[in-house]
Amino acid sequence: MARPMGPVRLRRTNPVTVIIGIVLCTFIIYFLSNSGSATRPTASKSRNANSKPVPKSNLAHIRRDVQRFNLNHVTITKDPIANHEAVLILTPMARFYQDYWDNLMKLSYPHELITLGFIIPKNKEGNAATTALQAQIAKTQKSATNKFRRVIIERQDFDPPLASQDESERHKLENQKARRSAMSKARNSLLFTTLGPDTSWVLWLDGDIVETPPTLIQDLASHDKPIIVPNCYQRYKDDSGKPAERAYDFNSWQDSETAQELAAKMGPDDLLLEGYEALPTYRTLMAYMELDEKDDPRAEVPLDGVGGTALLVRADVHRDGAMFPPFPFYHLIETEGFAKMAKRLGWQATGLPNYKVYHYNE
Amino acid sequence: MANPALGASRFQPRASTPATRRRRKLLVRVAIAIAVAALFACFVWPGTGSFISIFSLGLLSSDSDGLLDTVRYYDLSNVQGTARGWEREERILLCVPLRDAEPHLQMMFSHLRNLTYPHHLIDLAFLVSDSKDRTLDVLIERLEDQQADDDPKQPYGEISIIEKDFGQKVNQDVESRHGFAAQASRRKLMAQARNWLLSATLRPYHSWVYWRDVDVETAPFTILEDLMRHNKDIIVPNVWRPLPDWLGGEQPYDLNSWQESETALTLADTLDEDAVIVEGYAEYATWRPHLAYLRDPYGDPDMEMEIDGVGGVSILAKAKVFRSGCHFPAFSFEKHAETEGFGKMAKRMGYSVVGLPHYVIWHLYEPSVDDIKHMEEMEKERVAKEAEEKEKAEKEKKIKEQFGDTNSQWEKDKTEIQNLAKEESKKEAGGDAGKSDSQNTKDSNGAKDEAQKVES
Numbered sequence: 155m156a157r158p159m160g161p162v163r164l165r166r167t168n169p170v171t172v173i174i175g176i177v178l179c180t181f182i183i184y185f186l187s188n189s190g191s192a193t194r195p196t197a198s199k200s201r202n203a204n205s206k207p208v209p210k211s212n213l214a215h216i217r218r219d220v221q222r223f224n225l226n227h228v229t230i231t232k233d234p235i236a237n238h239e240a241v242l243i244l245t246p247m248a249r250f251y252q253d254y255w256d257n258l259m260k261l262s263y264p265h266e267l268i269t270l271g272f273i274i275p276k277n278k279e280g281n282a283a284t285t286a287l288q289a290q291i292a293k294t295q296k297s298a299t300n301k302f303r304r305v306i307i308e309r310q311d312f313d314p315p316l317a318s319q320d321e322s323e324r325h326k327l328e329n330q331k332a333r334r335s336a337m338s339k340a341r342n343s344l345l346f347t348t349l350g351p352d353t354s355w356v357l358w359l360d361g362d363i364v365e366t367p368p369t370l371i372q373d374l375a376s377h378d379k380p381i382i383v384p385n386c387y388q389r390y391k392d393d394s395g396k397p398a399e400r401a402y403d404f405n406s407w408q409d410s411e412t413a414q415e416l417a418a419k420m421g422p423d424d425l426l427l428e429g430y431e432a433l434p435t436y437r438t439l440m441a442y443m444e445l446d447e448k449d450d451p452r453a454e455v456p457l458d459g460v461g462g463t464a465l466l467v468r469a470d471v472h473r474d475g476a477m478f479p480p481f482p483f484y485h486l487i488e489t490e491g492f493a494k495m496a497k498r499l500g501w502q503a504t505g506l507p508n509y510k511v512y513h514y515n516e
Numbered sequence: 517m518a519n520p521a522l523g524a525s526r527f528q529p530r531a532s533t534p535a536t537r538r539r540r541k542l543l544v545r546v547a548i549a550i551a552v553a554a555l556f557a558c559f560v561w562p563g564t565g566s567f568i569s570i571f572s573l574g575l576l577s578s579d580s581d582g583l584l585d586t587v588r589y590y591d592l593s594n595v596q597g598t599a600r601g602w603e604r605e606e607r608i609l610l611c612v613p614l615r616d617a618e619p620h621l622q623m624m625f626s627h628l629r630n631l632t633y634p635h636h637l638i639d640l641a642f643l644v645s646d647s648k649d650r651t652l653d654v655l656i657e658r659l660e661d662q663q664a665d666d667d668p669k670q671p672y673g674e675i676s677i678i679e680k681d682f683g684q685k686v687n688q689d690v691e692s693r694h695g696f697a698a699q700a701s702r703r704k705l706m707a708q709a710r711n712w713l714l715s716a717t718l719r720p721y722h723s724w725v726y727w728r729d730v731d732v733e734t735a736p737f738t739i740l741e742d743l744m745r746h747n748k749d750i751i752v753p754n755v756w757r758p759l760p761d762w763l764g765g766e767q768p769y770d771l772n773s774w775q776e777s778e779t780a781l782t783l784a785d786t787l788d789e790d791a792v793i794v795e796g797y798a799e800y801a802t803w804r805p806h807l808a809y810l811r812d813p814y815g816d817p818d819m820e821m822e823i824d825g826v827g828g829v830s831i832l833a834k835a836k837v838f839r840s841g842c843h844f845p846a847f848s849f850e851k852h853a854e855t856e857g858f859g860k861m862a863k864r865m866g867y868s869v870v871g872l873p874h875y876v877i878w879h880l881y882e883p884s885v886d887d888i889k890h891m892e893e894m895e896k897e898r899v900a901k902e903a904e905e906k907e908k909a910e911k912e913k914k915i916k917e918q919f920g921d922t923n924s925q926w927e928k929d930k931t932e933i934q935n936l937a938k939e940e941s942k943k944e945a946g947g948d949a950g951k952s953d954s955q956n957t958k959d960s961n962g963a964k965d966e967a968q969k970v971e972s
């Protein structure tokens with residue numbers, strides 16, 4: 155039938171279509187909000203966290219005030235709690251261990267004075283660690299009590315060196331330079347971007363340290379040393395199934411003449427590493443130190459190389475430029491090189507052989 | 517009407533609403549009720565803030581405030597630094613170490629106003645250390661003016677002023693600053709100051725770090741873009757300074773940008789562990805090619821040159837260089853400290869370090885003690901000369917006065933003679949006599965001057 159000219163009149167909407175539409179809308183909204191909060195909480199966190207600091211053009215004309223920081227007034231003392239000294243806890247993290255986080259939460263130092271900094275490599279394992287870490291952070295920071303002052307999560311901007319899972323000793327020694335160089339860069343990146351103008355102490359705590367005394371920060375700070383390192387042990391079950399412990403970190407040592415002689419013969423890019431049969435250094439390791447005062451946790455020894463599993467450093471030392479050399483520095487690298495560089499700047503490292511922290515046992 | 521029967525039924529009033537319409541109405545009511553209930557539930561149930569954020573486009577964030585304030589997530593691979601940073605909104609940290617710099621602040625702020633890199637992408641960081649003048653007050657005043665500027669393009673990003681006194685024993689005046697003996701400890705202290713400034717202000721969102729001295733007099737407004745375009749890890753321009761004419765008009769200023777030489781490496785091996793090689797002093801002859809001396813005023817400003825030591829007047833570096841640990845050694849690193857050591861360390865870590873020999877910025881000329889002495893002498897000489905000239909002029913006047921009578925006598929005689937000559941209808945004879953007469957007076961004056969000079 156011929157239709158007269160005029161606007162096309164739409165067919166009446168079928169009520170079924172309306173219902174389907176409403177149902178669909180409900181579902182879409184439901185899933186949108188769900189993916190934002192319940193199923194993938196981390197995504198929302200990172201999105202939220204990202205939204206503020208990233209510079210966007212719409213922030214262009216926000217006028218910012220002039221901030222003044224008088225670093226002459228930042229105290230670094232034996233009694234950090236009484237003086238409200240800010241502590242920065244830095245953790246290069248490859249895997250997330252719940253025990254690490256639980257231990258961190260137990261630290262008795264006032265959390266409102268603690269800033270946490272994490273750096274995590276950008277690989278599959280790192281993504282998993284980030285997700286787990288963010289879940290824990292969200293839980294802590296949303297609660298009203300025991301909140302940390304600030305939490306900064308960074309992702310590495312360089313690829314981790316090819317992780318050879320081959321346990322062959324020889325292979326490891328060769329890989330050691332690349333591995334520890336990458337580790338140094340990660341530590342430095344984290345340190346120099348998080349060290350604030352009001353930080354007094356920097357505590358390096360590896361992601362696989364699962365047990366420390368809750369008073370770790372106060373105890374270490376009370377020695378009033380520029381660089382202080384506890385002894386790092388590992389708990390395990392011996393053959394008979396009894397719990398036992400063994401030394402773990404061999405990077406804290408006193409130099410030996412043999413090591414000096416070895417170093418003198420080396421090329422400028424060679425490393426003198428600890429704990430390898432190919433390089434007998436005869437250094438005095440803190441892990442095996444036999445002291446007269448066997449039970450005194452406050453016993454101190456001077457050190458020439460330090461390990462980084464747990465390490466308390468005055469912020470001054472880092473500010474002066476002491477960093478973790480990613481290249482052979484006096485044939486030393488990473489934390490050992492750090493001790494040497496600090497020494498060149500006039501800061502001496504100290505070890506506490508009887509004060510123990512414990513490493514995760516795989 | 518073709519079909520009256522159909523027409524009749526069409527215009528019949530409806531007895532009741534048709535069943536379909538009733539059903540539809542009901543459905544709409546039910547839908548509205550559900551929607552209202554859902555919306556209500558959103559506000560009532562805890563933990564469903566995301567519903568609201570979806571509807572309000574995230575403008576009303578409710579429960580994540582605690583996280584927003586205290587938790588930050590950064591991916592450092594987003595802040596690598598590229599050749600066209602201004603297009604990708606890359607943030608620069610501009611670091612300026614200051615000490616007793618009050619007189620230079622005005623000049624520095626005129627430079628800051630003129631920088632063409634988007635100001636809101638630049639964070640300023642100042643270190644005020646051991647200053648005895650009003651550096652800090654003037655700095656704050658000027659910064660507040662800058663931030664309150666009417667032009668929305670003027671205000672900078674974050675501004676931090678770090679105060680820290682290192683107990684500097686070394687004097688800042690030009691002579692003691694550049695004396696050889698003071699160099700090593702002075703450079704180490706400067707390095708320390710730079711490290712303190714950087715470590716307190718570098719943040720994970722910075723892509724670049726620009727170091728600039730306060731006493732730069734002339735520099736292109738586009739310097740940040742110009743240096744960035746090269747996309748190098750560390751890059752420095754050539755630094756010269758203008759000089760007064762009597763010193764040659766211009767001079768290379770920053771001798772800390774150089775290429776390593778065999779001689780210097782051999783020299784370094786012979787030195788003590790804590791020794792610091794400083795350039796530009798006769799004590800250490802290194803024979804290094806300096807960036808400064810390679811300048812050609814008509815050369816291509818984009819020409820690059822690989823260097824090993826860098827000068828600190830104006831350094832643009834990618835933030836990743838500093839993040840990875842490269843800093844200004846406050847100890848003797850491979851026999852160098854501060855910016856030169858920085859260049860050495862960067863090279864050691866495999867970064868590219870480049871200088872632009874034909875791209876020049878100009879450092880302020882501050883006369884050295886010797887220069888001042890020399891200038892004082894010149895000034896004295898000038899005054900003496902002026903006095904002498906004045907004396908001379910006076911003498912001449914006196915002589916003129918003394919001999920004025922004779923002169924007029926001569927003139928009288930001359931005219932009489934001339935008259936006589938005219939009378940004898942001869943013109944030239946009188947003129948000649950006059951000329952030789954004036955010659956005589958001049959000669960006698962000259963003789964007198966010479967005599968005076970001999971006396972003095």
